Amino acid sequence: MAFNGKVIHLNDKDHARWKNAYQNIPNLDAYLMSRDEWLHREAKPDHKKRWFLSTAAYLAKVDARLAGENRRDQEGRRIDSDGKKVFKAMP
Numbered sequence: 001m002a003f004n005g006k007v008i009h010l011n012d013k014d015h016a017r018w019k020n021a022y023q024n025i026p027n028l029d030a031y032l033m034s035r036d037e038w039l040h041r042e043a044k045p046d047h048k049k050r051w052f053l054s055t056a057a058y059l060a061k062v063d064a065r066l067a068g069e070n071r072r073d074q075e076g077r078r079i080d081s082d083g084k085k086v087f088k089a090m091p
Contacts, residue, residue, distance in 0.1 A: 002014070002015030002016070003015055003029060003032050005032065005033065005036030005037075005040075006036055006037075006039075006040040007036055007039040007040050007043075007048055007051050008032055008035065008036040008039065008051055008055060010032070015028075018056070018059065021059075021060075021063075022059045022060070022062070022063040023063070024063045024064075024066040024067040025059065025062055025063055025066060026066075028059075031059065031062060032055075035055050035058060035059075039051055039055075
């Protein structure tokens with residue numbers, strides 16, 4: 001098993017597929033551990049039964065959010081949704 005939580009159990013093949021699919025998530029296992037804890041402690045029984053689909057949807061949303069936050073131009077500078085450079089304000 002590549003990931004063996006209390007609710008989430010991923011074999012090597014599925015873990016590799018998710019790692020490839022959600023490339024904007026820097027530490028997939030950390031998100032899986034967090035999701036696993038939520039499923040174990042707070043999720044309704046229906047969510048626990050459908051953990052694979054609900055977790056895939058959750059990771060897709062996280063990946064899309066992180067992709068938007070980490071957009072870069074050709075020089076590697078952060079850009080916003082309009083393509084404008086994002087600069088940090090000086091203190």
